[in-house]
Amino acid sequence: MKDTDNSKPELNIVLFAPEIPQNTGNIGRMCVNSNSRLHLIKPLGFSLHEKQIKRAGLDYWQHLDMAVYEDWPTFLDQVSPAERMFMISRFGKQSIYSVSYQKGDFLIFGNEGNGLPEDFYERYEDILFKIPMLSDNARSLNLANAAAITAFEALRQTHRW
Numbered sequence: 001m002k003d004t005d006n007s008k009p010e011l012n013i014v015l016f017a018p019e020i021p022q023n024t025g026n027i028g029r030m031c032v033n034s035n036s037r038l039h040l041i042k043p044l045g046f047s048l049h050e051k052q053i054k055r056a057g058l059d060y061w062q063h064l065d066m067a068v069y070e071d072w073p074t075f076l077d078q079v080s081p082a083e084r085m086f087m088i089s090r091f092g093k094q095s096i097y098s099v100s101y102q103k104g105d106f107l108i109f110g111n112e113g114n115g116l117p118e119d120f121y122e123r124y125e126d127i128l129f130k131i132p133m134l135s136d137n138a139r140s141l142n143l144a145n146a147a148a149i150t151a152f153e154a155l156r157q158t159h160r161w
Contacts, residue, residue: 009037009065010158011101011151012081014108016072016116018143019045021053023112025061026144028053032060034155040068041075045111072117081106088150090140091121092130099129101154112143 013036018024024040031038046053048068054061069075086099087108110116121128131141131149141149 008104010034010103011036011154012039012079012104012106013037013147013151014039014041014075014081014106015111015143015147016041016108017043017045017111017114019112020143021046021050022055023143025053025055027147028064028066029060030144030148030151031065032063034151036151037065037067039075039079039106040066041072042068042070044068079106085124085127086150087116087120087124087128088131088146089115089121089128090130091115092128093125094129095132096129096150096153097132099154101157103158105154107147107150107154109143109147115140 011031011034013027013031015024015027015038018040024044024046028038030036067078069078084102084104085106085108086096086101087110088096089110108116110120131146133141140146
């Protein structure tokens with residue numbers, strides 16, 4: 001059964017302290033194309049006015065539904081996503097494909113250099129998921145790719161494509 005609340009975003013993509021403007025721009029573009037909301041948690045490794053972020057987001061950036069938060073506690077206080085949060089990390093024990101996603105879920109990603117804050121791995125271990133990889137020769141995927149893979153699996157499920 002599909003959610004009929006059209007005011008709710010398809011998904012909520014959360015980037016914790018992103019560092020590379022091109023990744024955030026690409027993820028923003030994906031959010032526009034999927035009717036999803038982008039949440040950015042500071043500190044940001046770039047200015048939202050930089051040329052690189054706008055270039056990666058193309059002319060979609062003006063249509064992006066985005067919110068920026070000073071820190072993790074402010075995000076939790078303002079958004080209250082606790083029941084439907086999924087953190088994506090190479091340290092997850094469960095696969096992103098084991099989740100039954102719902103419209104409005106929060107998909108949370110760490111930054112390019114350090115991932116999620118270290119204390120999250122224990123504090124949120126029950127909601128920590130990974131993208132399965134076949135090779136042992138790489139430790140992670142590009143942030144924009146990881147966000148796209150996870151978001152489109154959630155969209156596939158919620159739209160029954």
